[in-house]
Amino acid sequence: MLKKLLAPGKKEKAVIEDLTRHIKLLYSGLDAFERAFRDKDRDLMASIIDLEREADVIRRDVISNIYEGAFLPYLRPRLCRFAEVIDCVFDLLEDAAYQYLDLVIDASIQNYCTQIAALNERMCEMLLLSFETLMGGGDLRDKALAIRVYEKKVDDIKLDLVRDLRNVEVKTFWDGKALSDFVSSLTSVSDIIEDASDYLQVINVSMR
Amino acid sequence: MKVKEFMKTKLAYIDADSTVYEAIEEMLDKRIRSLVVNPENAEEVYGVITARDVVFKVLGKGLMPRDVKVSEIASKPVVCIDQDTKLIDAAVLMEKLGIARLFVCEGKKLLGIFTLTDAMGGSLILIARSGHVA
Numbered sequence: 001m002l003k004k005l006l007a008p009g010k011k012e013k014a015v016i017e018d019l020t021r022h023i024k025l026l027y028s029g030l031d032a033f034e035r036a037f038r039d040k041d042r043d044l045m046a047s048i049i050d051l052e053r054e055a056d057v058i059r060r061d062v063i064s065n066i067y068e069g070a071f072l073p074y075l076r077p078r079l080c081r082f083a084e085v086i087d088c089v090f091d092l093l094e095d096a097a098y099q100y101l102d103l104v105i106d107a108s109i110q111n112y113c114t115q116i117a118a119l120n121e122r123m124c125e126m127l128l129l130s131f132e133t134l135m136g137g138g139d140l141r142d143k144a145l146a147i148r149v150y151e152k153k154v155d156d157i158k159l160d161l162v163r164d165l166r167n168v169e170v171k172t173f174w175d176g177k178a179l180s181d182f183v184s185s186l187t188s189v190s191d192i193i194e195d196a197s198d199y200l201q202v203i204n205v206s207m208r
Numbered sequence: 209m210k211v212k213e214f215m216k217t218k219l220a221y222i223d224a225d226s227t228v229y230e231a232i233e234e235m236l237d238k239r240i241r242s243l244v245v246n247p248e249n250a251e252e253v254y255g256v257i258t259a260r261d262v263v264f265k266v267l268g269k270g271l272m273p274r275d276v277k278v279s280e281i282a283s284k285p286v287v288c289i290d291q292d293t294k295l296i297d298a299a300v301l302m303e304k305l306g307i308a309r310l311f312v313c314e315g316k317k318l319l320g321i322f323t324l325t326d327a328m329g330g331s332l333i334l335i336a337r338s339g340h341v342a
Contacts (some may be wrong), residue, residue, distance in 0.1 A: 112216060122213075126336060146336035149329040153214075160218040 003082070011070035015079065016135060021088050022058045025051060027124045029093050029098055034117040037100065045097050052094040059087045078203050084195045089124075091122045092192060093186045099182035103175075105170045107184075112161040116154055123193045130200050136201055140197075140204050147197040154190040161187070162183055209337075211298050212291035214306035215312045215320035222257065224248045228266050231278050233258050242309060244318060245282040254318060255284035255310070288313035289322070295330045298322055301322045 029051045036044035036178045062083040105113065129141035165183060170176035222231055222243040231243055245255035257278050265281040266273055289298055289310045298310055302324065312320040 039302075114215065118213075126333070129336065142332070142336040144334045149332050154330065156216070157218075 002031055005110060010066050010067060010071070015065045015193045017081060017187065018058050018062045018065070019079070019083060020088075020128075020131065020135075022055060022083060023124070023128045025055050025058065026086055026089055026093075027121065027128055029055075029090065030121040030124050033097060034095075034114070034121050037117050038114050042101060043102055048097040050095055052090045055087060055090045059083050074206070075203065078199065078206065082196060082197045085192060085199055087179070089189055089192045089196070090101065092189050096182055096185035096189075099178050099185065102178055103150045103182055108164050108168060109161055112157055112164070113183075115157050116161070116190070119150050119154050119157075120186075120189045123147055123154075126150065126176070126201055127197055127200075130197055134204055140201055144197050146203055147194055153191045154187065158187045189205055209295045209312070209334055210291065211289060211293045211295060211312060211321040211322050212320075213311075214289065215294065215322045216326070217320040219244050219318060219321060221267055222278055223254075224255070224282065226278045227274050228257075228275035228276045228278060228281065232273055235259060237263075242321070243278075243297050244286070244311075245278055245284070248279070253285040253316075254311070255279075255282035256286045256311070257282045258335055260308075260331060279330070285316075286311040286313075290314075291319055295327065295334065299331075301329045302327065 009188070030050050032044055032048055035041065036048070063080050066080055071079060098185075105116070126143055126146050130140050133140055133143060161183065165179070168179070170179060220234060220238055220240055220243050222234055222295045223246050225248070234243055235241065241260075242256055243256040245257055247253055247255075254302055261281045261283070262273070265271075266276050287301070287305060287307060287310050289301065289312055291314070293312075302308065302310060309321055309323045312322055
């Protein structure tokens with residue numbers, strides 16, 4: 001049933017390929033962020049901004065193909081929304097990368113941020129598996145649950161991070177704001193990946 | 209999948225000469241179920257006090273938490289594993305020893321804690337990755 005609904009024509013295939021590419025690009029971006037943060041590699045961090053632009057192009061292609069008639073009408077808004085949610089994650093990642101370039105991360109929060117960056121990457125890997133499972137007509141339940149487990153872990157680390165962040169000395173209001181914005185962007189990535197996973201579930205259920 | 213992907217690195221500590229009352233306060237305040245007990249001197253090793261110790265060894269015996277020192281009920285030494293231990297091996301060790309938490313150590317240094325909940329979360333992810341259905 002799912003395969004019939006999802007892969008009947010050229011336009012649909014193009015959308016599926018683009019969405020897969022979109023998620024894979026996000027996975028690469030999160031992987032690059034994790035490595036850049038861990039190794040303090042500013043050039044690699046700056047490259048994430050280019051990835052975000054590439055992702056924008058893919059999102060536009062997905063949406064224009066859908067508006068040109070790919071998929072049944074009731075599926076179109078959900079698939080568009082899914083692409084937009086993925087794009088939201090890219091926006092957060094780009095914000096975090098930009099903010100990182102202007103910051104000196106205090107040693108007391110370095111480990112927390114590294115852990116969260118690694119978990120974000122793992123969540124995206126699971127989202128990709130989930131999307132591929134949806135395309136193959138499989139059950140998403142275990143993937144969605146795994147994503148929720150990751151999200152809970154990020155939330156736990158976030159609590160400790162925010163608590164310790166209060167002890168980090170900042171010299172000016174803007175330094176403090178940049179640090180706060182960085183932490184906020186980094187820790188929100190997992191929330192939005194979870195939303196994307198929920199959208200996949202909605203698409204899955206609506207096609208039954 | 210290795211333990212380091214799932215361990216918690218934030219550990220809460222308490223001194224051995226603190227009272228069990230103080231340990232209860234700390235655990236409730238931080239919403240945790242165990243505290244690492246600091247060594248009393250350089251030759252000593254880390255211990256652990258759990259909610260189970262408090263309930264079974266103090267409250268269940270009708271003792272007053274203010275009258276009992278943490279060192280009197282703490283388990284020592286903590287059970288250590290390497291951060292590269294496989295999740296399944298950690299679970300087997302927990303089952304074998306009948307304990308709910310393992311400490312991730314590097315030499316004498318404690319890096320983190322790996323609990324039953326972490327093991328369950330990890331197992332779900334293993335299932336999701338391998339494509340099996342629970």
